[in-house]
Amino acid sequence: MDLSSILSKQRTLWCASCQSKKRTIEEISQILAEHISGPSAHEIFDALIERERLGSTGLGDGIGIPHCRLPSCEKPIGVLLMLETPIDFDSLDKQKVDIIFALVVPQEANDDHLDILATIAGKFSHADFRDSLRATQSDDELFYVITS
Template sequence: MDLSSILSKERTLRCASCQSKKRTIEELSSILSEHIPGPSAHEIFDALIERERLGSTGLGDGIGIPHCRLPSCEKPTGVLLVLESPIDFDSLDKQKVDIIFALVVPQEANDDHLDILATIAGKFSHPEFRDKLRATSSNEELFQVITS
């Protein structure tokens, strides 16, 4: 899957400054609400937090993939943040997170949801890829790395 179909340059941000998991999810929700017709930032935040209550989406190795399904979402939409300082994300490996890919998909998109998560997790499983993301110096460069 080509991540450029769910991600845009405007939703690929380097050096975002967030101090906590909650504040990061608020920021992600705000960005997503500007690009998804229908749900408000509050609705997106509530859905992402509800999913986090089921278990942390902090995968390990500094990666977080908060995600949810929303009935008012028309197509899969993502946001990539690379934080200037890692934050506690309740990750399985207890490491702080500095690369966060948030994903919102339509309520009925079960297969798409799983396929996209598998693609993202697969990319992030490679240390060299994570290093390339962290080494970027601009949003444009970050977008080029994530979509290559």
């Protein structure tokens, strides 16, 4: 899957300044609400937080993939943040998170949701890929690496 179909340069932020998991999810919700019609930032935030309550989306190795399904979402959409300072994300490996790929999909998009998550998790499972993302110096570079 080509991640550029769900991610844009406008939703790719290098060196984002978020001090907590909650604040990061608020930032993601605001970004998404500005780029899609339908759900409000509050609706997106509530859905992402509800999903986090089921279990942390901190994958380990400094990666977080908060995600949810929303009835008012028309198509899959993502946000990528490279954090200025790593934050606690309740990851299983207890490592702080500095790379976050957030995903919101339509409520009925079960297969798409799982396929996209598998693609993202697969990319992030490679240390070389994570290192390439961490070596970027701008929004454009970060977008290029994630979509290459």
